[in-house]
Amino acid sequence: MPRLFDLLPDDTRKELIAEARSNLRPKGAKGSHPQTQKHRKENPLPVPDFVALDIETTGLDFKNDRIIEIGCVKFIDSKPTQEYTTFVNAGIAIPAYITDLTGISDSDIKTAPSFPEIADQLLEFIGNLPLCGHQIEFDATFISEELKRISRPPLSVQLLDTALLSRILLQPLGRFSLKAVSEFLNVKLENAHRALHDARASGEVAVSLVPRITSLPLNIRQTMAACAPGSFFKGLLIKSLGSCKPLVKIENNRLLISLPKISSPETFTSIEREKIGQIFSNDGALQKVFDSFTPRPSQKDMALQVTDSLNTQSFLIAEAGTGTGKSLAYLIPSAIWALANKCRVIVCTRTRNLQDQLFKKDLPLIKEITGEKLKYSVLKGRNNYICLNRWKRLLTGEAGNLSPRERFAILPLILWVENTESGDIEEQNQFNPKWFNKIWNLISAESHECSGRHCEYFQSCFFQQARQKAMGSHIVVINHALFFSDICSENSFLGKNGSIIFDEAHHLESCGHRHLRVELDTNRLGLFTDMVNNLVLKIGDLKNEKVIYENGKELRTQLKHFRKRSQGLLTELEGWVYSQQQNIIRDYQVSYAEDAFERLLEPFVFETTLNELIDKLYSLKQALVSHPDPQLFEELESDVQACSERASQLKADFSYLISARTEDHVFWVEGNKEKGWIKLCGVPLDIGGMLSEVWNSCNGALIFTSATLSISKSVAYFKSSAGLSPHDQRTAVGLFKSPFDPNQAIMGAIKNSPEPDSPQFCDFIVNTIVSLHTEFQKNILVLFTANSMLNSVYEQLRAQKQIESGKLLAQGISGTRQNILEQFKQNQRRILLGTDSFWEGIDVPGEACEIVIIARLPFPVPTHPLTQAIARRMEKINGESFFSYSVPEAVIKFRQGAGRLIRTVNDRGALIVLDNRILTKGYGKQFIRSLDGEFRSFDDITQMISQVKSFFDTDPSDFHSEPSYVPLEDA
Ligand code: SF4
Incomplete structure (x- = not known):
């Protein structure tokens, strides 16, 4: 499979490689990497003889997929001496994406020998030499499986994995595909994803890497040799140690650096609005440190409102359109305010990308403005x-x-x-x-x-270090997950007087539902039993300590019962699920209420067994502390304590999940019938109510920002979901408009499109995509709300002759999200079909994303128990749930999806909505009003194409950006 690195433009790849090389400079070189600094130079390790091997297959599943090509190269004395390659008639069709990847088609293998026909030649070529390759375990498993099918014994040679060698020896490279590693090592790889070429390259990579094993510090090799499983690699490590022994050695030489602790003062000093305004103005501080900075009135307005909020410790809801530059607008006043008051401001984001942007890009820039005193951390x-x-x-x-x-x-x-x-x-x-x-x-x-x-x-300790740094920082970047765990913790880090800024705040409620969720499944039970089992094993060695040993034996017996009862519980729950829903094929979510499991026996037995296990742990602890020399068993006692705490948490969570008693919570069982996993879930419904208690006790400023907080220019829905009172005088609201000209985009829906639930809808999506693809030399991003629809459209598009092979990318089919996004960014007239995670958080500026299609209006999934429970709650409060929950949720997501189109002031593009409910239904207006600019109604696909064409033919210099601040109705 291609990796992200392989898809990067040449220049970017070269830059990354140069950076990695500089981190691997030899000893003594300036900035050398620690792994080369600490030990004397040793002789390189000799390279053993081996056979480099690679296979191409019809897929990744060794049970159902088959080999289609094999390539082998024999390396003797570090030199390639002999080659063997053949196509293999797999007996099954090669999937299109494999043909796209490898260039191997059905016609190539049609007349090739089958695996049984080449098995002897292959085994003879390999002989007894070790097999080497990039992720060689994959190739060896496929070959062994093919051998098993013809009743032959599996491969029994040793394996040397060049991917593992690279991950250990080339860590700063960060990317370990064969292409990335070959490029780094200057190994020729001409025709990637063809067996013989990959085998040659992986052989050369091994020849280059094996001698470098001795470049690792001795203590690292000793520890690795002690921990590696029996393997060819372990043998190489031991050989590299010479007379030294494998031994675990962990350095303990870092020092905890304690910064002066910053805490909130009783009274705050205000900062000057004018000074903040100047920073964002022409010739201001930002322009001085940031060459390409262009003053944006909406950014300055937002910074001033943030300043007011900090100065008065009030609340601000700040919707900042794409391109406003909101992170600098809140970070600069916050940094200056925190420095002036010697206090801390917390910035809370949802995603790692934003966290990285703030920490690695924005905050270093701000430090240039505010001076060295500014301390910040994550x-x-x-x-x-x-x-x-x-x-x-x-x-x-x-x-x-x-x-x-x-x-x-x-x-x-x-x-x-x-x-x-x-x-x-x-x-x-x-x-x-x-x-x-x-x-x-x-x-x-x-x-x-x-x-x-x-x-x-x-x-x-790394965690203590991070916490100490945060305690001494003016700006601390955290994520929504930590915020929710902090508000539930007794030892809260946030404190009552601190100011908090929530970015990506439209996700606050959904993050609450995710992070406050209680879950119990096979995995959690397995981890717990493993933990107790490790304890039992340790006590098994203490035969001379009779009392402790006997307690350990009882614990072992109880653990055995507990394992059995855990399995019994999950099996009985599974049976209950199938009795509720007979037509389950794969994934399921079934909600349950208080009395759902009252006829089941296993939950009761499980709970009793867990209680008995807790008792046994308690007895064991007593035995340890009553020992005449309890210090001998301090470590064991802390293990028992850890198991007891886990057990108590498990008991509390299980009681909560099984009782399902309270009205304000929702409970469901989810799982996958094919894979056989099952999970009990429960979560409080009213996140807003919970947050409102936190806000009530907060004495600092609270700022909520995102590009999508309002619906039809009102933030009433956001306020209620985030627990903010609708009429609170302490909360200011502002819409800081995007600096983009609404005329940068043409937007509309097609009048004669079929109903989204009709059987013709899928054909309609396909026709629209094909028409746009045929007419324009442009990338097209298509956003779906369901995998099933995406898959159907993908299958139909594959059959269209207008769409060349390699032009179609689909989430979940053509590679990882990041991988297909990178291919899309290359702007080679590709069509990307994406679901959930493509609606937001992707940034494809410029010509690479000039057409966005929204297939359906993104209403919440009505069948999920959480969605249903929220809807029921809304019905109780408002008398209905469609307009008070489903529509607002969909509008926010719709705005996020539409926001993928225009990312800079120079972008242009077309947004086409295929769900005609936006035109025909009353609520459609809420979606239209949430967009800036004219929303057209096209008669049919032909008219849409013609209008989009004349839009793209218009001279872009006619557009002007008009940034402005617009107070919202609620303000
Ligand atoms: S036990 Fe606690 S203090 Fe020690 S390293 Fe682990 S997290 Fe840090």
Whole structure:
């Protein structure tokens, strides 16, 4: 599969490679990377003989997909000596996207030999040599599966993975596709995604990388050798150690830097509006530090309103259209105000992209204006940071047994932990905590296993460091998730006097629903039982401590019961789901109420067993503390404590989920029948009510901003969802208009389009896309509300001869979101079909995104239990839910989608809405009014094409931007 790096323009790739190379400069060079600094030069490791291999397949599923091409190159004495390649007749059709990727079509393999016919040649070529390749495990698994089909034993040779070698030895590169690594190492890769070419390149990569193993510091190699699973790579590591032994060694030499703590004063000093205004004016401070800065009246207006809000500790709802420059508009007054008052302002964002933009781009710029005294930092939730104490325990085997796959996964972390300054797992792009959540659960800085100042790593602790930095910062950037966990925490970091700015504030309620959700599933139960099991294993070694050992034995028996009851619970719940809904095929969400499970036995038995487990943990703890020398078992006691806390939380969550008692909460079971997973979920409904209590006790300023807070020029809906009183005198409201000219876009819907629920609707979408694609040499972004519709349109478009192969990109089909977005940005007249995550947060300025199609108005999914419960609640309050909930939610999302079109003052484009309810229904006006500029009604596709054509033919110099500030009705 192509990786993002492979799709970047040549110049960008070269820049990234140069940056990575500079981070890997040899010892003594200026700015050399820590991994090359710490040890004496050792002789390069000799390269063993091997066979480099690559296969092309019909897909990624080794059970159902088949090999279509094999390429092998024998490397003897580090030189390619012999090659073998063949197409393989897979016996099944090659999917179009594989043909697009590899260039291999059905006609290429039609007359080729089948796998059974080439099996002997292949095995003979490989012989007993190790197999080397990029993610070679994938290739080896496919070949073994093919061998199994013809009743032959699987491959039994050793494997050397060049992707793993790259992830360890080339960490600063950050991208590890074969293309990225080859380019970095100056290895020729002429025809990527063809087996022989990839095999040649991966062989050369191995020849280049293996000798570099000795460039790793000795302690890193020792630790890796101690932790790596039995493998060819482990053998190479041990060889590189010479007479030294594999041994876990973790440095503990960082020092906790304590900045002077900043806390809010009792009274605040106001800052001058005029000074703030000057910064945003012609010849102001911003223009001096920022060459391309153009004063924008709406940005200045917003900065002044933010200043007023900070000076008076009042609330501000600030909708800032695209291009206003809202982040500088709130950051500059906040920084100046925080410096003047020696206090802290919290900026709370939803996405990592915005967090990065603020921290890496905007705040350094602001520091140039405000001077060196400004301190700023990013603070995330504890579970974003690695805990050094738990990390050591994992590596020394104390934290439980890891599978070989998990052991390989942690190897790159060994070097990262040594070199990272933040310990924030997000900066580590080779370890995904979601994929390896069992490992991450064992090593993240979770509070229930933190001994604080008593911890031997306290002075080096990444989380403590981040918190200390935040305490001493004037601006602290956090995310919505941390905000919600903070307001539920007893040890709140935010405090009552601090001012908070919420960016991307239109998501506040949905973030509340996500982060306050209580869940219980197989995964959570598995993690808990693993944790208790590790404890049981440790106690199993204490045969000489009779009382403790006996308690451990009882705990083990109880854990066995608990495992059984957990399985029983989930199985019974699954049965209950199928009794409620007979027609489930794949995914399901079924809501439940108070009495839903009263006839089930397993929930009751589960709860009893959990209580007994908690009792056993308590007895074990008593045995430990009553020991004549309890200090001997301090660490074990902290393990028991951690298990007890997890168990108590599990008990509380289970009671909440199973009782489903209160009216203000919603409960449902969700799962996937095919994959067999099931989850109980529950969440409070009234996020606004909860937030309003927080706002009532807040003495600082509160600023809510986003490009989409209003509906038909009113923020009443936002106020109610964010818990702000409709008539509160403390809240000012402002719309800071986008500096873009509404005439930069042509917008409209097509009158004769079929109803969105009609069978003809899909054909209509396809016809519109094909007509636009045929008429214009432009990229087209199509936004869908459902995967099913996207998939149908994709299938139909694939069959259209007007659309060449490679022009069509679809979310979930053609690659990852980021991957297809990068292809789209290359502006090669592509069509991108996207769902949810493409409606917002993507920025494709200029000619790469000049046509946006909205297939359907984005109403919330009416079948989801949370949506249904919110709607019911609205009906109770307002007597109806469509206009008070569904329409406002859809309008906000619609505005986000429409906002993908015009991103700069020079952009032009067409927004075509295919859902004609926007023209025919009364509520359609709310969608139209939410857009700036004329919204047209085209008679049919032909008229739409003609008007769009004359729009693009118009001279763009006729457009002028008219930035302005417009007070809202509520203001
Ligand atoms: S102080 Fe707590 S979080 Fe930090 S390293 Fe120690 S145990 Fe881990």
